[in-house]
Amino acid sequence: MDYPTTENLTGDTAIGRLMAGNRRYVNEKQTHPNQMPERRAELIDGQRPFAVILGCADSRVPPEVIFDQGLGDLFVVRVAGNIIDDVVLGSAEYAASHLHTPLIMVLGHSQCGAIGATVAGGDLEGHIPSLAEAIRPVLDSIQGQTGDLVDNTARANARIVSEQLKQSTPILSDLVKEGNLKVVAAFYDLDTGLVEVLT
Ligand SMILES: [Zn+2]
Numbered sequence: 001m002d003y004p005t006t007e008n009l010t011g012d013t014a015i016g017r018l019m020a021g022n023r024r025y026v027n028e029k030q031t032h033p034n035q036m037p038e039r040r041a042e043l044i045d046g047q048r049p050f051a052v053i054l055g056c057a058d059s060r061v062p063p064e065v066i067f068d069q070g071l072g073d074l075f076v077v078r079v080a081g082n083i084i085d086d087v088v089l090g091s092a093e094y095a096a097s098h099l100h101t102p103l104i105m106v107l108g109h110s111q112c113g114a115i116g117a118t119v120a121g122g123d124l125e126g127h128i129p130s131l132a133e134a135i136r137p138v139l140d141s142i143q144g145q146t147g148d149l150v151d152n153t154a155r156a157n158a159r160i161v162s163e164q165l166k167q168s169t170p171i172l173s174d175l176v177k178e179g180n181l182k183v184v185a186a187f188y189d190l191d192t193g194l195v196e197v198l199t
Pocket of ligand 1: 056057058080081082109111112113114115
């Protein structure tokens with residue numbers, strides 16, 4: 001599989017590559033690219049992942065599987081509810097500024113447990129409330145929407161987090177302004193396996 005380096009790659013091309021991989025996955029036409037020892041050897045001296053995926057820790061949403069990608073392709077940051085804090089932000093900044101990755105995709109998904117627990121309210125133990133605190137403000141933004149409350153919240157959360165990334169100073173906002181970084185929100189359907197880019 002001959003992949004160009006990220007040197008000439010734009011955010012839009014990166015989205016196209018992700019969506020093509022997702023179609024292969026959904027249609028059971030996976031090519032399992034870049035998973036052989038040769039690829040491993042190629043990457044010893046460095047990495048040029050073409051996309052950052054900020055996804056949920058949920059075991060049903062592994063980015064390399066649902067986008068049919070391999071070693072060195074995706075810079076994956078996963079945390080329950082795909083929310084951001086300084087550590088997550090620092091990871092995304094590292095990929096965008098040091099590895100020149102042209103795309104960040106914030107990937108929410110259907111039937112998200114972290115979102116569901118926030119929507120349900122009630123007492124959560126240990127450090128789990130910190131997840132709900134990050135997600136709770138999103139609930140205000142979807143008042144009056146019809147449809148599934150948890151999935152609507154997951155979509156809104158992905159959109160809001162992607163906006164927060166775009167506006168994050170100084171690194172990400174500058175890269176976006178210069179046209180060197182695209183940030184998008186997307187939603188994965190557990191049932192169909194399809195990823196939808198949210199506009
Ligand atoms: Zn989730």
